[in-house]
Amino acid sequence: MKIVRVEDIIGTDREVTGPGWTSRRMLLKKDGMGFSFHETIIPAGAELNLWYKNHLEAVYCVAGNGTIHDKKTGETHEISDGTLYALDKNDPHTLRGGTEDMRLICAFNPPVTGREVHDEDGAYTLDTSDI
Template sequence: MIVRDVDNIIGTEREVHSEGWVSRRLLLKSDRMGFSFHETIIPAGAELHMWYKNHLEAVYCVAGNGSIEDLATGEVHEIHDGVIYALDQHDRHILRGGTEDMRLICAFNPPVTGRETHDADGAYELVEDD
């Protein structure tokens, strides 16, 4: 059984800061669950161009607000507490913070190792783990 408290992740190597977001990696590939699980904070007003071409991601908003724009269709979907979106087609998108910081719960498949950073496309590279 794995039990982790996000408060114990803050300030450790499992808390990853990047321009426009903070990700707290609760479960990683090394936990052998078949997915990784993160709490991500998107600040109000942020604009992130992303494309997870190597991963599928599901994201559930538990606080705050913002929007996601599907770059293939131009559709914009509002995000707020209780909304989930799934990037099931490796969708290119723009994630925008709204008037409040968004707190998002995210699952990635394949799982991330914790060492990934966004590349020029806004994607995580596939990292071969030990």
């Protein structure tokens, strides 16, 4: 059994920050669960162009607000507390923070190793090593 508290991750190597986001990686590839699990904070007004070419991601908003714009369909969807979106087709998208910071709970498959940051396409590199 694993017990992970976000307060114990803040300020460690499991808290990774990039332009417009902070990710607290609660479960990683080395934890052997088959997925990684993160708390991500998107500040109000931030704009991120993302395309997880190598990963599927499910995201559940537990606080704040913003929008997600699907670059393939042109649709924009509101995100607020209680909204889940799933990037089930490696969907290129733009995530925008609204009037409040968004607190998102995210699961990635395959799992990330923990130090990933977005590349020029807004993707994470796929780690193909064994655990």
